[in-house]
Amino acid sequence: SQxxxxxxxxxxxxxxxxxxxxxxxxxxxxxxxxxxxxYGEGLIFLMMLQKGGEEKSHEKITAKLDEKKQxxxxxxxxxxxxxxxxxxxxxxxxxxxxxxxxxxxGTRLSIRP
Amino acid sequence: NAGVTQTPKFRILKIGQSMTLQCTQDMNHNxxxxxxxxxxxxxxxxxxxxxxxxTDKGEVPNGYNVSRSTTEDFPLxxxxxxxxxxxxxxxxxxxxxxxxxxxxxxxxxxxxx
Numbered sequence: 001s002q003x004x005x006x007x008x009x010x011x012x013x014x015x016x017x018x019x020x021x022x023x024x025x026x027x028x029x030x031x032x033x034x035x036x037x038x039y040g041e042g043l044i045f046l047m048m049l050q051k052g053g054e055e056k057s058h059e060k061i062t063a064k065l066d067e068k069k070q071x072x073x074x075x076x077x078x079x080x081x082x083x084x085x086x087x088x089x090x091x092x093x094x095x096x097x098x099x100x101x102x103x104x105x106g107t108r109l110s111i112r113p
Numbered sequence: 114n115a116g117v118t119q120t121p122k123f124r125i126l127k128i129g130q131s132m133t134l135q136c137t138q139d140m141n142h143n144x145x146x147x148x149x150x151x152x153x154x155x156x157x158x159x160x161x162x163x164x165x166x167x168t169d170k171g172e173v174p175n176g177y178n179v180s181r182s183t184t185e186d187f188p189l190x191x192x193x194x195x196x197x198x199x200x201x202x203x204x205x206x207x208x209x210x211x212x213x214x215x216x217x218x219x220x221x222x223x224x225x226x
Contacts, residue, residue, distance in 0.1 A: 004155075033215070042117075042203055042217035043156075088155055090215075100171060101215070103148075103155035 002027045004091055004104035012110045013079050021074040021107045023089035029069045031092030033101065038085045046074075046087075076109075084111045115139050117218035119204050125224045126194040134189040134221050136204030142216070144207035145187040146171075147179065149200040150220075156203065162187055194225045 003026045013019045023032065031050050035043040047056045049065035049072060056063055060077045076083055086106045120135045138145065143164045148156040148171075158171030162181040176198060178190040191198060204218040 040220075042219045043205075043215075045214045045216070048214070090156075100158055100161070102158075102172075105153070105155045 002091060002102055004089055004102060006087075006089060006104035006107050008107060009105070010108040010110075012112055014112050015080060016078055019076050019079055019109070021087050021109070023072045023074070023104055025070045025091055027070070029065065029072070029091050032063075032065050032069075032072045033090040033092070034063050034072070034074055035088045035090060036085050037088060037106070043088065079111050081111045081113065084109055117204055117206055117216050119202075119218035119221050121221060122219070123222045125226060126191075127226060128194060128196065130194050131190070131192050132194065132223075134191070134202055134204075134223075136187045136189070136218060137185055138187075138204075138206045138216075139185065140206060140208065140216065141184060142206035142208045143184070145181065146205040146207070146215075147177070147187070147189045148203045148205065149173065149198075150203060151200050159189065159202075191223075196225050199223060199225045 005024045007022045033048050034046040036046055037043045047058055047063050052067040052069045054065050062075045065072045086108050088106045089104045090101045092101055117138045146161040147159040150156050157173045159173055159177050160171055160179040162168045165181050165184050168179050168181050181187050202221045205215050207215050
């Protein structure tokens with residue numbers, strides 16, 4: 001079965017600094033999803049990547065899927081307190097199945113003022 | 114649009130009790146899901162449904178039952194609650210064939226003592 005590993009597990013960065021979160025899959029990714037979860041709340045969809053080499057941005061958050069489609073990175077530029085939370089990656093194990101998305105264990109991000 | 118609503122928000126059960134977690138959506142999405150999230154972990158898929166009258170097991174279905182009699186509602190039933198079912202439960206929806214965004218409810222925090 002496919003597994004997703006996120007690194008780091010937790011991260012504390014100074015406000016204004018850049019940071020990167022990684023998501024590595026044990027198998028080829030057909031769809032890779034990034035979500036943000038505020039503490040004690042539900043998940044908010046950030047973006048979805050499907051094609052090798054694809055890169056998408058939303059405000060100061062950029063995500064990229066590598067050419068081999070087994071790793072994705074999420075990069076935050078000039079971090080702000082509003083970026084704090086848990087970032088989860090999710091993978092679609094079959095092309096356009098959208099039925100059994102599996103999730104990584106998450107990266108807990110704290111922003112230090 | 115209310116999106117995805119879940120009730121109750123919190124619940125404490127005694128071992129052996131039963132309860133139903135409610136999930137309702139007003140977006141006319143065909144796919145619906147139930148996930149559980151244990152502390153410090155990612156989400157595990159319990160059950161999912163691709164449309165009214167159709168349900169299927171996810172990764173961790175034991176101890177749970179679901180039904181999908183309408184497009185809007187997807188209740189999750191716990192029979193004979195056990196401490197291992199202490200978790201946060203999230204309901205999610207998906208409109209297949211579209212932008213591929215999954216929408217999550219705010220979650221139900223369940224404790225079994």
